[in-house]
Amino acid sequence: MDAMLSFQTVYTMWLREMLRFKRAKSRIVGSLATPLFFLIILGTAMGSSYNIENYKEFMAPGIIAMVLLFSSIFGGISVMWDREFGFLKEILIAPVNRFCIALGKAFGGVTTAMIQGILLMIITNGFGVHYKSLPGMLLSIPIMFIIGIGFISLGIALATKIESHEGFQMVMSFLTMPLVLLSGAFFPLSKLPDWLKIAVHLNPLTYGVEALRFTLIGESEIPIVVCLVVLTSFAITTTAIGGWLFGRMEV
Amino acid sequence: MNAIVTDQITKSFNGFIAVNKINISVKEGELFGLLGPNGAGKTTLINMLSTMIHPTSGTGTVNGFDVVHDSASVRAAIGVVFQGSTLDEQLTGWENLDLHGRLYGLPASLRKKRMDEVLDLVELSHKSKLLVKTYSGGMIRRLEIARGLMHHPKVLFLDEPTLGLDPQTRLHIWEYIRRLNQEEGITIVLTTHYMEEADHLCDRIAIIDNGQVVALDTPEKLKSVFGGDVIILTLDTSEDAKKLSRVYKEAGYASISTEDQTVYLSVKKSEEVVPKVFSTAFTSGINIQSMTVRKSTLDDIFIHYTGRGIRDNLVDDITYMKYKLQTKRR
Ligand SMILES: Nc1ncnc2c1ncn2[C@@H]1O[C@H](COP(=O)(O)OP(=O)(O)OP(=O)(O)O)[C@@H](O)[C@H]1O
Ligand SMILES: [Mg+2]
Numbered sequence: 168m169d170a171m172l173s174f175q176t177v178y179t180m181w182l183r184e185m186l187r188f189k190r191a192k193s194r195i196v197g198s199l200a201t202p203l204f205f206l207i208i209l210g211t212a213m214g215s216s217y218n219i220e221n222y223k224e225f226m227a228p229g230i231i232a233m234v235l236l237f238s239s240i241f242g243g244i245s246v247m248w249d250r251e252f253g254f255l256k257e258i259l260i261a262p263v264n265r266f267c268i269a270l271g272k273a274f275g276g277v278t279t280a281m282i283q284g285i286l287l288m289i290i291t292n293g294f295g296v297h298y299k300s301l302p303g304m305l306l307s308i309p310i311m312f313i314i315g316i317g318f319i320s321l322g323i324a325l326a327t328k329i330e331s332h333e334g335f336q337m338v339m340s341f342l343t344m345p346l347v348l349l350s351g352a353f354f355p356l357s358k359l360p361d362w363l364k365i366a367v368h369l370n371p372l373t374y375g376v377e378a379l380r381f382t383l384i385g386e387s388e389i390p391i392v393v394c395l396v397v398l399t400s401f402a403i404t405t406t407a408i409g410g411w412l413f414g415r416m417e418v
Numbered sequence: 419m420n421a422i423v424t425d426q427i428t429k430s431f432n433g434f435i436a437v438n439k440i441n442i443s444v445k446e447g448e449l450f451g452l453l454g455p456n457g458a459g460k461t462t463l464i465n466m467l468s469t470m471i472h473p474t475s476g477t478g479t480v481n482g483f484d485v486v487h488d489s490a491s492v493r494a495a496i497g498v499v500f501q502g503s504t505l506d507e508q509l510t511g512w513e514n515l516d517l518h519g520r521l522y523g524l525p526a527s528l529r530k531k532r533m534d535e536v537l538d539l540v541e542l543s544h545k546s547k548l549l550v551k552t553y554s555g556g557m558i559r560r561l562e563i564a565r566g567l568m569h570h571p572k573v574l575f576l577d578e579p580t581l582g583l584d585p586q587t588r589l590h591i592w593e594y595i596r597r598l599n600q601e602e603g604i605t606i607v608l609t610t611h612y613m614e615e616a617d618h619l620c621d622r623i624a625i626i627d628n629g630q631v632v633a634l635d636t637p638e639k640l641k642s643v644f645g646g647d648v649i650i651l652t653l654d655t656s657e658d659a660k661k662l663s664r665v666y667k668e669a670g671y672a673s674i675s676t677e678d679q680t681v682y683l684s685v686k687k688s689e690e691v692v693p694k695v696f697s698t699a700f701t702s703g704i705n706i707q708s709m710t711v712r713k714s715t716l717d718d719i720f721i722h723y724t725g726r727g728i729r730d731n732l733v734d735d736i737t738y739m740k741y742k743l744q745t746k747r748r
Binding site for chain 2: 176179186256260262417
């Protein structure tokens, strides 16, 4: 009975995100243009200027991870708008477990993020990026899920603490951008100076990029097992924290 | 049994006391009104009772459960229609109701039935497939009420349910509120700026000012405290009004208030008082332009307790509501 109710709550919140997604479809697909430009222009330019072979292949998993990160953090932080527009009251007043609400929200957001990630994977494939194998591409999907859950919960946790739009801007410039730049999405990890190497290894997104690299192009500098352990621990930790903070929210 | 009991319940925001040691008890099945000017603390009280914010001190129970320690049980027993919009504007009206029904565990068939029922009530059936962001302010309000009624809670909080609605819709909502209360036995607490609404609907009314209950009784008792008549005198200037009210106070009239050049006297039997009122004014050299006598209304009682008319700072409700919606959308 209780499990049934919890499931119903998670499903309801997921359903809401999907209903919103349905209406924002064109905008969300359109938002794939930027990463695609990145990949095509930067990937081609860097590859030819520095004579790196297959730079586009190297960069593609990084770009996919970047899109997942943006979409997830944004999805989590949208709790802030729910508060702004009052809808948060409607869900906080409901006689349901708040952790389940947060979880439903996370699943909804991660579905959106994964749709974007998968689309980008397919499109880049069509644009001449050669991925290793179909099973590899399929295996990337659960990895996208773990990456998404981790960052979406981080977004939810932040949203419970952030008051205003300025706060949102701060998150975007002081969290999201550094996470992308310090993730190894654009450069190999081996030749970095020590300080940068440490920063990159402390960044959970790095392990997402590396894991996708492993499944998509078949090579990664960090062993896949390490990547999976770090990503999973990150996802569990942020979900626990995000769910807990969300449960204590006042409006 | 009491549906709601508060014991010295208090809320302060950074030292500002919004609700100050309020003790009320609402009986099961009662329709209870909270009346008070803007900023009196009505919404804050409802937010505490609906577990949305924690009291700074004091306690409250709803349906027998403590609002802090057993908030989950409280939430399971209540429904709330908040003062501002809490709809998802990116979704249609229908979708908003559907999600609500799911959150409250209504099975599909019952959900559908209730949705049709409440959409019909607020006359939004034909708009239910449109996005809420295309709704007018009044339509948003109506949908909000419809949603709050959908799950038939034990205790229903309505924070200014009919603010900004046209008279016809308001009548429908009143009818439905009363039906819910009488036929379903739902305890209802509502706040309102409309005196006739409180008078018409409520079994008992608490008048709240500056976070405190200043009067609490049935509308009839409240009105009968001063015997039921109001004498309204229009004078030449507001100075005259102030002066005359002082004179009357010294002469022993208990309930006097002034507004510009008008003096209101609440009295038991106007026929005995009117001659004295005239002679007193005459002897103090104040000219009376006109005089009206009428049965006292809840408005008069309200002015007596809070020192101001309930709508002094509510130019008109639609403007007020639009303002509220706009400030939220910024
Ligand atoms: N979150 C908050 N932070 C600071 N002050 C607050 C907060 N919420 C309410 N207040 C203050 O508490 C007082 C009571 O507010 P409340 O909203 O309860 O009034 P109200 O009786 O509902 O008024 P209205 O009729 O305008 O809805 C106001 O002075 C308000 O400014
Ligand atoms: Mg209020």
